Amino acid sequence: MRVAVIGVPLDLGANKRGVDMGPSAIRYANLTTKIEGLGIEVEDYGDIEVPIITNERRNQHNILEIRDVCISLSRKVKKSLEDDKVPLVIGGDHSIAIGTFSGLVRAKKDFGLIWFDAHADFNTLATSHSGNVHGIPLAVINQEGPTDLLSIMDNAYNLNESNVALIGIRDLDPLERERLKETDINIYTISDIDRLGIEQVMKEAIQITSQGKEGIHLSFDMDVLDPLVAPGVGTAVSGGLNYREAHLAMEILAETDILGSMELVEVNPILDERNRTAELAVELILSVLGKSIL
Numbered sequence: 001m002r003v004a005v006i007g008v009p010l011d012l013g014a015n016k017r018g019v020d021m022g023p024s025a026i027r028y029a030n031l032t033t034k035i036e037g038l039g040i041e042v043e044d045y046g047d048i049e050v051p052i053i054t055n056e057r058r059n060q061h062n063i064l065e066i067r068d069v070c071i072s073l074s075r076k077v078k079k080s081l082e083d084d085k086v087p088l089v090i091g092g093d094h095s096i097a098i099g100t101f102s103g104l105v106r107a108k109k110d111f112g113l114i115w116f117d118a119h120a121d122f123n124t125l126a127t128s129h130s131g132n133v134h135g136i137p138l139a140v141i142n143q144e145g146p147t148d149l150l151s152i153m154d155n156a157y158n159l160n161e162s163n164v165a166l167i168g169i170r171d172l173d174p175l176e177r178e179r180l181k182e183t184d185i186n187i188y189t190i191s192d193i194d195r196l197g198i199e200q201v202m203k204e205a206i207q208i209t210s211q212g213k214e215g216i217h218l219s220f221d222m223d224v225l226d227p228l229v230a231p232g233v234g235t236a237v238s239g240g241l242n243y244r245e246a247h248l249a250m251e252i253l254a255e256t257d258i259l260g261s262m263e264l265v266e267v268n269p270i271l272d273e274r275n276r277t278a279e280l281a282v283e284l285i286l287s288v289l290g291k292s293i294l
């Protein structure tokens with residue numbers, strides 16, 4: 001396996017500022033050297049360019065700026081796949097998932113989707129309270145949302161809702177919850193994880209999402225973790241995955257050898273404690289790339 005790192009210093013989709021520094025913090029935690037330590041060849045493609053917007057101009061959800069960033073990201077992701085490398089996208093707020101997924105589609109990759117998150121990111125601008133674009137990317141990938149963002153996606157792809165699994169969910173907006181219930185998306189709430197255990201959840205999720213697909217795309221929002229272990233995120237919610245559950249989930253994914261691409265988002269160094277959330281992000285990336293204890 002060969003890996004291409006793509007940084008996306010975007011915070012225009014979130015309320016709290018600071019996730020734009022996520023890629024630096026993750027690189028600072030020695031991402032590439034540690035991946036090389038696993039015997040995996042890795043190339044850092046650098047960062048996608050993101051426009052600087054003054055606080056006063058952070059209006060109208062920044063849709064056009066986010067669209068442009070996602071289009072550049074989509075091209076880079078497509079290029080990495082054409083170079084025969086697994087894209088590892090580091091954010092940045094979760095809006096970038098639209099660009100990553102678009103790149104997979106444009107490279108003609110037919111992947112299922114596993115989405116780790118405290119949230120579902122399944123709002124539309126109509127159902128969202130915040131209006132923040134990082135609360136809508138899964139809806140856009142599912143072909144619903146503002147036209148300017150839908151245009152990034154190639155509408156010829158077929159991601160069935162049944163090939164999508166949400167894991168770790170514990171905070172939904174009221175109308176978002178209603179929308180989600182009407183879909184065939186597989187939902188594993190934090191309560192399901194407590195009842196079934198993370199191993200069972202992962203086995204099911206991998207089996208279901210990969211059905212008829214050539215691989216899995218992992219979208220990992222660091223706020224799926226408990227804020228006790230990952231304090232450096234913008235929208236923290238109590239009661240998340242603990243350290244061991246998160247590692248085990250990544251190890252199980254690694255064992256099945258099905259990972260086609262991944263992104264890790266929402267690291268906010270301003271809210272972090274001595275970079276521990278970025279360090280944990282790197283550890284989890286290593287686990288999903290095959291690092292094991294023995």
Ligand SMILES: NC(=[NH2+])NCCC[C@H](N)C(=O)O
Binds near residue numbers: 095121123135266
């Ligand atoms: N990627 C995230 N952290 N998303 C948080 C979304 C929170 C809330 N549901 C909203 O729409 O604003």
Ligand SMILES: [Mn+2]
Binds near residue numbers: 119121221
């Ligand atoms: Mn998210």
Ligand SMILES: [Mn+2]
Binds near residue numbers: 118119
């Ligand atoms: Mn989230």
